[in-house]
Amino acid sequence: MKKNTLRTLWLSLTVMLIFCIVVFTGLANYTVTQSDRAIGEVGEIYMDQMGTQVKMHFTTMIELQESRMNGIIWSTPQQSAAEDPEQAWAHLASMASQTGFHFLSLYSAGGACDTIFGEPVEIGDPTSFMDSLAQGELHVTDGTLPSGERLLLLGARAVYPMRSGGTSSILVVGLPMEAITKELSLDIGVTQAYSHIIRRDGSFVLRQADATRDSYFERLLTLGHFDNGTPTEAVAAIQKAISSGEDYSLLVEINGERRNTHFTPLTYSDWYLVSVLPYSLLYEPTYSLVNQSVLSTLLGCGLVLLVLLTLFFFYFRFSKRQMIALAEARAAAEHANRAKSEFLSNMSHDIRTPMNGIVGMTAIASSNINNPEQVRDCLKKITLSSKHLLGLINDVLDMSKIESGKLTLNLDQISLRETMDSIVSIIQPQLKAKQQSFDVFIQDIQSELVCCDGVRLNQILLNLLSNALKFTPSGGRITVTLMQETSPADPHLVRNHFRVKDTGIGMSPEFQQRIFDSFTREDTTRVQKIEGTGLGMAITKYIVDEMGGTIELQSQVDKGTEFHITLDLEAVSDQEADMVLPNWEVLVVDDDAQLCSSAAASLTEIGVHAECALGGPSAISMVERRHQKRRDYHVVLLDWQMPGMDGIETARALRRRVGKDIPILLISAYDWSDIAEEARAAGISGFLSKPLFKSTLFYGLSRFAEPASAKADAAPKLAPDFTGRHLLLAEDSALNWEIARDLLSSYGFALDWAENGRLCVERFQASQADHYDAILMDIRMPVMDGYQAARAIRAMDRPDAREIPIIAMTADAFSEDIRRAMDSGMSAHIAKPIDIRELLRVLQRCLS
Structure with missing residues (x-):
């Protein structure tokens, strides 16, 4: 019996071990499969986003180069070029050199070429390139210099005299092809990901890593191994996607290394971006972890049944936690990508709102060019919209501070009348397009001038009005009410009540509880066709809270919505003359x-x-x-x-x-x-x-x-007169120098120009004491930047070097930039684009 019992025990143990091994092995394989699938999907998302970002960067870079090229054409009038061709050619060459191009040539309609700057270039695809440019389309291609250096070419229609006689129809410029690699970071970086650029026939425009063949398709046919199908079938599928202009992804093994590969078309060209990420970067860490888990499971099969069951229990829990962790990682990656896309979409909408005002007012001014009063009114509204657009751009650049809860308010004196005028002028084109009724009510205004962050207040009101415009149907009614009263909290403050009311689709009670959460939209058929990200109200609530105010909401479905903002602001005493009219x-x-x-x-x-x-x-x-x-x-x-x-x-x-x-x-x-x-x-x-x-x-x-x-x-206020005052302007941009010179000389200033910080220091050192009354200092300049130049001037052994006002005049406009300018010895800071009234105010203060 003992032997039978032992035999039974051994048999039972063997069966149990085999059963456990089978079960554990099955679970391990299931875990590997699920991990493989989950991480594969993350890899596809990553590759798609990486390709999209590089494509957007490529589009931005090409449009920037187009603007530089157009700047050359605009600065060289075609009418005057006919009168003095030599001067025009010289100016074209000079401007091409200054803007970083290595080549500039003129082409006639018959194909004749006249190289104005650089060496002659052989165009890679001249027919498609020239046909696109002749039709006014933006198009790029590549070209080759006699030395073998390759250039990125783009062009535009332009009529200039040619040395060979006749006139051109196309102007073509070029810059080194390495600029794409540098600008787009196509080479291998920290992530080991890299990219090629190929033509539709598979030939390389740019190649990276170990790509040595002339054609990417030939490389795949010769070296590639694919899980599904032959190299010929894989290349055929790629060519089909390219011919259709579609994105395409696949997994290929080359030289023993598996690689995630993604194809996406590049705008303004016949090229495709090929993004490559080694398969091992995503899969090896996970496989290593899974293999260790499987090994520990198999070793546990040799233990006592109790230990085996315990190990199985812990292994099951561990596997479950691993799957949850992978799912959470995937959800986090998808949420991060979705949040970024939604934020960009939201900012695109917000930026287009003032752009609508700018474009609309420009059209109105153009159609009323003989009506100075109308043109002045349009220019005023364009200025207001431009200032709001600049504020939005600053918000985009300052987004990291908003996300980290470090948003700061810039308090300044503002006019509520000008603020409300700017809001009305910005939304007018949209109101007109949707044929909505609109009114603004003003009640019990105690002080039109208050101390507030004007950009943030604009942002609050425009966010609310933007929602009202979107969710109110054509023919609906929108009203804005501003009412003031003495603040119960402090008699020195004035309480401002802003109410934005519409007769739109309204909100459900459930959604009203979540409206101020980030990326929240009501998920009903009523709003599915209305664009929006759900970010605007969260930002609005954050700004209102930072201002110490409150925001309340009342809404009924299909009846409309009303937002009520309450802000206690410091009233500014009006310095203007008493406003009294006759007893009419x-x-x-x-x-x-x-x-x-x-x-x-x-x-x-x-x-x-x-x-x-x-x-x-x-x-x-x-x-x-x-x-x-x-x-x-x-x-x-x-x-x-x-x-x-x-x-x-x-x-x-x-x-x-x-x-x-x-x-x-x-x-x-x-x-x-x-x-x-x-x-x-x-x-x-x-x-x-x-x-x-x-x-x-x-x-x-x-x-x-x-x-x-x-x-x-109506007696006009006299503009300040600075006749006899001398300024030294350190600025590396010729266009910025021309703007500053024309604006400031009209107020009596005499200006000298230094193209970089070192020249500024040398000119000041060579000048007589007290010759210059102030120095306007750009920050980002070649040779020596503005910070270094300011410190060098302050360190000079002459009395006026320590006393002369040095004013930073730069596009670096964040608070840390202002603090750094002050730390380097500067006296004041003016942000670009320049507000001439603010600049004159600072100069008057510094020179008094």
Whole structure:
């Protein structure tokens, strides 16, 4: 029996060991398979994103080179070139050299070539290249110099005289092909990933690593080994994807090394980017870990059953944790890529909003070029939109601070009137496109000037209005209300209430609880076709919190949404003269009772008695009664868009009854360029833009006061005169020097130019004491940068070197850049692009 028992035990143990080995081996294989699949998907995501990023960088680099090439053409007028060809050729060569090109040539329509700068180049694909350029398309190709050096070529249509006679039709420039490798970082880096660039036939434009053959397809056919199919089938599949302009990925083994390979087309060319990542970088660490786990499992099979079961239990838990970790890693990678794409999409939307204003106002100015007042108004709105666009760019560059919770506020004096004007001008094109009704209400304004971060306030309001525009259908209504009161927290502060209300699709109660979370959008069919990332409201909430304010939300599905922002801001005392008008009788006509009462209250504050009419017929009756009593209104303010009888129809009726003596002004939050001619023909005397701040009403009406008083009120402020002052400008950009010279010389300054920091130091050292009144110092310059130059000047053994104002004038505009400029001995910091008013203010302060 003992032998039977032992035999049974051994048999049981053997069966158990075999069973455990089979089970554990199966689990191990399952783990390897799942790990292989999960990491393979991560590898595909990584390769796709790497190719996309390099492609975007290539597009940006080509567009930058195109802008440099266009700069050469713009700086060499084609009309003057016909008058003095030699000078034009010399200028083209000089500009090509200065902008970093190694080659510039002119081509006629018949194919004749005239090399202006550099050696003659043999174009790789001249027919496709020239045909694309002749059609006005941006296209690049490669070329070869006699020395064998290869160039990246691009061109544009340009008409210049040629040395061989006749005129050119195409201008072509080139830069070394190594620039692509350097700019795009195509070579092997820390990650061991690298890239080739090939033509559609497989020939190399750029090759990296161990690629030695002339054709990438030949390399695959000769050296490649594939898991599925033969090299011929694999190359055929690649060629099919390339001919269709599609992305393509595969796994290939070359010289014993398996490689993830991704193909993606490059814009503005017939080239394809081939991104390569060694297979081992993703798989070897995981395989090593899995192999160790399997080995420990097999060794555990020799232990006692209890130990074996315990090891099995721990191994199962370990495998489960490993799979969870891999899934989390994959989810984190996908979330990071999705977050980056969503953020870029959001910023693209935000940047296009002021760009819409710039493009729209430019078109309006172009169509009204003979109307100086209209052009000035458009230029003002373009300036406001440009400033907001610059603020958004600064936000993109400062994104790391926002993500780490280190966003800083730049407090400065701002005008709420100018802020609201800029908001209105930016969103006008979108309002017009969607035919939405829009109004701005101003109530109980105690101080138009407050201390606040103007860029962040713009960002808050534009984020809210952008959502209102997107989620309100055509024909809907959007309103913005600004109301002030004394702050309960501090009597020295003024509490500002900003309300943005729409009649859009509204939000569900559940989504209202999550709206301020990052990347959150309501997942319903109502918003699936509306672009957005869900990032804007999270940033808005963060900024409001940093400003010490609050944001509240009220919304109902299919009825609309209202955001209420409350900010306590420091009021700035207005240094302008008291705004007082004569004791006029003014009629305000608007179908909105709230706007009428608000405008009447503001008019009362500046000394005017105002009455309200809620429509055209009512206004006509009131004006007629006054006219019959010979007590005409001094001014009539008419809203443009009113139901039944609009402002223009009302103006025609009023003119028929009371003649031309009473000024009639049209008020609206919309751009009136399309109706200006019709309005003036109807008898409109002028226009006022909503929102109707007290200053807006005062300056709009003061020109109708008594001549002497009007002239006194309108007396222009004299611009500062700096005649006799000498400035030394250190700037390596000729264009920036020309801008600074023209702007500052108009105020009396005499300027000298130093092309880099060392020349600036030498010119100052060679000058007589106190010859220069100030130095304007760029930071990023060749030979010696601005920081080094400032320290060198401060170290000179002469009294004026320690006292002369040195003003940093640079595009490095973050707070750490300002601090570094001050630490190097500079007196002030001005950010590019230059605001001439700010520069003059700093110069006046430093020179006083």
